[in-house]
Amino acid sequence: MLTIKNLHATVVGKPILKGINLEIGDGEVHAIMGPNGSGKSTLANVIAGREGYEVTEGTITYKGKNLFDLAVEERAREGIFLAFQYPVEIPGVSNIYLLKAAVNAGRKHRGEPDLDAMGFLKLVREKLKLVEMRDEFLHRSINEGFSGGEKKRNEILQMAMLEPTLAVLDETDSGLDIDALKIVANGVNSLRSAERSMIVVTHYQRLLDYIVPDYVHVLAQGKVVKSGGKELAHELEAHGYSWVGDDAKAAAG
Amino acid sequence: MADTGTQLDALVRREYKEGFITDIESDTFPPGLDEDVIRALSAKKGEPQFMLDWRLDAFARWQQMREPDWAHVSYPKIDFRSISYYSAPKRPEDGPQSLDEVDPKLLETYEKLGIPIEEQKMLAGVAVDAVFDSVSVATTFKKSLSKAGVIFCPISEAVHEHPELIKKYLGSVVPVTDNFYASLNAAVFSDGSFVYVPKGVRCPMELSTYFRINAMNTGQFERTLIVAEEGSYVSYLEGCTAPMRDENQLHAAVVELVAMKDAEIKYSTVQNWYPGDEEGRGGIYNFVTKRGICRGERAKISWTQVETGSAITWKYPSVVLEGDHSIGQFYSVALTNNMQQADTGTKMIHVGKDTSSTIVSKGISAGRGQQSYRGLVKALKSAENARNHSQCDSLLMGDKCGAHTFPYIEIKNPTAKVEHEATTSRIGEDQLFYCRQRGLSEEDAVSMIVNGFCKEVFRELPMEFAVEAQKLLGISLEGAVG
Numbered sequence: 103m104l105t106i107k108n109l110h111a112t113v114v115g116k117p118i119l120k121g122i123n124l125e126i127g128d129g130e131v132h133a134i135m136g137p138n139g140s141g142k143s144t145l146a147n148v149i150a151g152r153e154g155y156e157v158t159e160g161t162i163t164y165k166g167k168n169l170f171d172l173a174v175e176e177r178a179r180e181g182i183f184l185a186f187q188y189p190v191e192i193p194g195v196s197n198i199y200l201l202k203a204a205v206n207a208g209r210k211h212r213g214e215p216d217l218d219a220m221g222f223l224k225l226v227r228e229k230l231k232l233v234e235m236r237d238e239f240l241h242r243s244i245n246e247g248f249s250g251g252e253k254k255r256n257e258i259l260q261m262a263m264l265e266p267t268l269a270v271l272d273e274t275d276s277g278l279d280i281d282a283l284k285i286v287a288n289g290v291n292s293l294r295s296a297e298r299s300m301i302v303v304t305h306y307q308r309l310l311d312y313i314v315p316d317y318v319h320v321l322a323q324g325k326v327v328k329s330g331g332k333e334l335a336h337e338l339e340a341h342g343y344s345w346v347g348d349d350a351k352a353a354a355g
Numbered sequence: 356m357a358d359t360g361t362q363l364d365a366l367v368r369r370e371y372k373e374g375f376i377t378d379i380e381s382d383t384f385p386p387g388l389d390e391d392v393i394r395a396l397s398a399k400k401g402e403p404q405f406m407l408d409w410r411l412d413a414f415a416r417w418q419q420m421r422e423p424d425w426a427h428v429s430y431p432k433i434d435f436r437s438i439s440y441y442s443a444p445k446r447p448e449d450g451p452q453s454l455d456e457v458d459p460k461l462l463e464t465y466e467k468l469g470i471p472i473e474e475q476k477m478l479a480g481v482a483v484d485a486v487f488d489s490v491s492v493a494t495t496f497k498k499s500l501s502k503a504g505v506i507f508c509p510i511s512e513a514v515h516e517h518p519e520l521i522k523k524y525l526g527s528v529v530p531v532t533d534n535f536y537a538s539l540n541a542a543v544f545s546d547g548s549f550v551y552v553p554k555g556v557r558c559p560m561e562l563s564t565y566f567r568i569n570a571m572n573t574g575q576f577e578r579t580l581i582v583a584e585e586g587s588y589v590s591y592l593e594g595c596t597a598p599m600r601d602e603n604q605l606h607a608a609v610v611e612l613v614a615m616k617d618a619e620i621k622y623s624t625v626q627n628w629y630p631g632d633e634e635g636r637g638g639i640y641n642f643v644t645k646r647g648i649c650r651g652e653r654a655k656i657s658w659t660q661v662e663t664g665s666a667i668t669w670k671y672p673s674v675v676l677e678g679d680h681s682i683g684q685f686y687s688v689a690l691t692n693n694m695q696q697a698d699t700g701t702k703m704i705h706v707g708k709d710t711s712s713t714i715v716s717k718g719i720s721a722g723r724g725q726q727s728y729r730g731l732v733k734a735l736k737s738a739e740n741a742r743n744h745s746q747c748d749s750l751l752m753g754d755k756c757g758a759h760t761f762p763y764i765e766i767k768n769p770t771a772k773v774e775h776e777a778t779t780s781r782i783g784e785d786q787l788f789y790c791r792q793r794g795l796s797e798e799d800a801v802s803m804i805v806n807g808f809c810k811e812v813f814r815e816l817p818m819e820f821a822v823e824a825q826k827l828l829g830i831s832l833e834g835a836v837g
Contacts, residue, residue, distance in 0.1 A: 150792055153784060178794040190789040194807030200793065203803065207794035243807070260793060 103128050103165065103299045104149075104268055110159035111141075111148050118144045120324035121160070126268070129296040133310055133335060134303045136321030137343040142303045143187060145321070146272040149301070150184040151177050164268065178204075179211035183266035185257040187273040191245040197256065198240040201226060201263050208264060229262040233289045251282030258289040269293070270301045275309035287312030307339040320346045384441040390414065393542055396441050400511050403518060413531040413541030420535045426698040427727040427759060428667050430640065433605060440543045440576075503559050505589075506551040510578050513549035520551055524582050528611035528648045528675070536607040536669075537644040544578035544609070552587040552618075561817055563592040577608040583618035585651065590621040592820055606665075608643045616651025616678060621659070623816055625824050628664035633722075635694030638666025645672035646702075649681030649710075657684035658701065659815045661824040666695060671729065673702035676710035676738075683712040686812040690828065691724030691756070700730035700761075705741035705771065714745040717809050719828075720756035727759040734771040741771040749779040750808050752801075802828065 104126040111119040118141045126132055136142050147155045149162065151174040162169040164182065172180065192200070205225075206216045217225065226240065233255040245253050254274055261269055271290065275283055290313050294300070302313055310318070310332065318334040319326045320343075327346050328334065338346070384392065393414055397407040422433070500507050506517065514521050531541040552558050583589050606628070614620045622645075631638025641664075647656035658672040674683030685701035703712035718726045726749070734741040749758035760777050782804055790800035806813070806825050813821045 150788075152788055174788065174791040175794055175796055178792050184792050186789065186792075190783070190785050192786055192789070192804055192807055194810035195803055199803070200790070200795075203795055203799065204793035207796075207799075211794070264793065 105163040108160040111155055111157050113155055118324055126299050131300045131315045133315035133318045140321040141324045142321055143272055146270045146303050149270055179208050181267035183261050183264055183269045185271040185274050189245045189253040189257055193243050193246050195244050196241050197244050200244055205263055229259055232262050232292055233259050234285050250277035254286050258286055268299050272303045275304055307335040310335045322346055384439050386437050386439045388435055392440055402514055406514050410542050413538050416532050417538035417542055422535050426669050428696040428698050430667050504553045504556055505558050507562055508549055510547045510549040524580055524613055528646050529609050529644050536642045537609050540576045540607050540609045544576045547577040547579040550581040552583045552589045554584040555586045558589040561590045561592055575606050579610040582613045583620050585615045586617040588619045592623045594625040605640045610645040612647030612656055614649050614654035614656050617653050619655040621657045623820055624660040626662045626664050627827055630664050630695050631666040633693045641665035641668045643670040648675040649678045651678040653680045654678045655682040659686040662689040663827055668697040668699050670699045671701055675704045677706045679707040680709045681707055685714045686815045688717045688809045688812045690719040691726045693722040695724045698727040698729055700728045702731040705734040705738035708739040711742040715811050716747045717812055718749045718758055720758050721752035723755045725757045729761040731763040732773055733765040734768050736767040738768050739770050743773045745775045747777040751781045
């Protein structure tokens, strides 16, 4: 699905990623953990193609293609979805409008006809249930005046509608209370399938109690310093990031 | 990936789509302005003496006036003697009675513009009084309107047919001495629309006029007058576009609205005149005076405008709230792109008791566009319990444009309540990225964000106009997006 090789990236000229290697197979859920500033969010943004994140070295291959050949919207239409750490507000544009435009952009890309109004409404109502949101939610302006939990649930709603092949969840747990976290995690879990891979970026192990990953990678100073199974998250919880920090220093030394 | 600034620049750069000139023989005056020109103009239209006197009086006063320079716009000085003050399509006397008789070239022009006259005939909901250059050439739906007692005709015709109404109302809202451009308009106005809705009549259809400036170097001076008698209602739509050319064209229109007791006038504009090229060459100078007066109790006047064109816009549709409990509204979307400059806003003059006004202004600046909102809210001593709410939002695209707000508030009555809110935001890189990450093209994303920003104004427009306006904004911001 996704192969990252020796990825180096800078933000405003400052090197953040310094040689990341990752292999994400079909249907796998990988957790990326690490302390603040370790490059987790940078990695997520580089995959999505955000401006200002400059790749200086290395490759990312997605479904056999060079990811860097694709523009942001092309990556999206090819099935890459980024659940934002800070979902953006767009005043005056209703949620349902964006959802419909996004779904149809993907369909057009795949050579499918636009979903008609009835078909769309049916689909969106079904997906609303996944994240326990009510119909009225659809007619509010995108993320405007939403609570933190509502914003994150909205991200998962979009993900459910777009049915991506690779979902990157960037700190989806940040700012959530435990109830909202459960709803979001349930939504994500219901979207797990053999055709859909996920990268779950998080600072805390807590989220991984609910979204149980197949693999955990620890990032420090722009490198993967430790990889393992889901139990690695618990070790981190017990020992803190300084534990891998020491490892990183050892690796660098 | 290129930086956002460059991408937005590319996005907002686009060719003016309505640029072409129709080859029609024009009966055009040589450039110049003096009393003889005004006499000739008046004679050409076969005007009665009172009209000529009115023009001459205005001209005499205009000559004493100085061009205003307080607006936040800059342009080379206009030589008023280099403008031709009359241009009409040939054969105005045997003017067409139906569209079939209209010069096919003219219809072709409308086709190119995508003005759906044919369609409108079928839709049968809209009466069309098309102004081509200075003379109105097509007037339709007259019969069904006259059945309702509504007069809707070129103002040049009203001068002959309804001189008593013209004498009574022309210049009653915007006096000939009002301002430099209004005086000039009074002296040389070419044509425009006249609407009279009698007492208690609800005008059976939306009235619509399409303006178009065509002949080279011809200043166009529309004059529109709408009178709504007690308890009547009328909705008037005005939309315009002009061909591409090099010389700057002056457009100094005057619109006067009179709403009597319990009457309501809704005036909507979609303006898409040639804005000039990327360097600001060519383009229309749009110096317009629009004002309405709520003469009686509970009268209501509402201005809604979507302005994407013109090189320079200088325009403040205003309402004088004379009648007690009268209502004034101003909803505006203005877009400036490339080198466009706009100094626009409104004036709400509260005179009567319990009068209320609402101002919603949405300004979009892109390219090197400069935009100013200039609004006056004034409550006279007599305006007991006057209310105003103003909301002025600016949206910036890129980092070379500007948005400015000049709110003026003059309150003479302590019971008046005035609220003013203003915001300035930028189409964020993060908003664009968010939409694109969901699969939308950059163009669609911009259009969606801008339309969302303007939503409060668009919902005030009549349905078909709202669709057109959204399309227009999309086109105005369309460009070389990769």
